[in-house]
Amino acid sequence: MSNQDLCKENIFLAFYRKHSSDLHNFMYYKCGNKDTASDLTQEAFIKIFENCSKINFLKAKSYLFTVANNLFLNTAKHEKVKLHYSKNNPVEDRDHEHPDFLLQEKEFMQKLEKAIGDLTEGQREVFLLNRIDGKKYREIAEMLNISEKAVEKRMMGALKSLRKKIGNI
Numbered sequence: 001m002s003n004q005d006l007c008k009e010n011i012f013l014a015f016y017r018k019h020s021s022d023l024h025n026f027m028y029y030k031c032g033n034k035d036t037a038s039d040l041t042q043e044a045f046i047k048i049f050e051n052c053s054k055i056n057f058l059k060a061k062s063y064l065f066t067v068a069n070n071l072f073l074n075t076a077k078h079e080k081v082k083l084h085y086s087k088n089n090p091v092e093d094r095d096h097e098h099p100d101f102l103l104q105e106k107e108f109m110q111k112l113e114k115a116i117g118d119l120t121e122g123q124r125e126v127f128l129l130n131r132i133d134g135k136k137y138r139e140i141a142e143m144l145n146i147s148e149k150a151v152e153k154r155m156m157g158a159l160k161s162l163r164k165k166i167g168n169i
Contacts, residue, residue: 006052007053011057019061023044023068026125027068029125043068048064065142108166111166114165116162127155
């Protein structure tokens with residue numbers, strides 16, 4: 001496909017459908033806010049569309065994630081970003097579980113959320129992309145525009161930090 005193909009509506013829509021979910025998750029892991037993640041995702045695709053004639057289709061995904069990351073950095077500036085999980089997850093038939101178990105589970109989840117929130121941004125991204133989204137190190141490296149070794153190093157740091165704070169994961 002040539003550079004011009006991305007400017008065609010059907011090609012761009014297919015590109016959007018293929019990458020929008022991954023990009024949204026990536027942005028959510030960076031900023032910890034679903035609305036902000038949606039805004040950044042949409043803004044990144046707008047920038048891609050505005051520059052579609054200048055983008056090599058084979059590098060469009062990498063460019064998309066770079067644009068989104070830059071948008072995030074521009075909005076976040078030097079603030080420390082903490083990840084806050086949504087508390088609105090539906091839970092099936094929790095009424096019949098033992099209250100001690102429910103309390104222990106709640107305490108563990110709070111401890112886990114805090115431990116993940118305390119990771120560096122790079123460690124948190126790699127950990128959540130791998131463990132939640134099931135991305136392979138190679139895919140994460142491509143998304144973040146870093147080497148697989150850097151992904152491995154971040155993951156090792158994340159796991160070491162999490163083990164120290166909450167035990168063996």
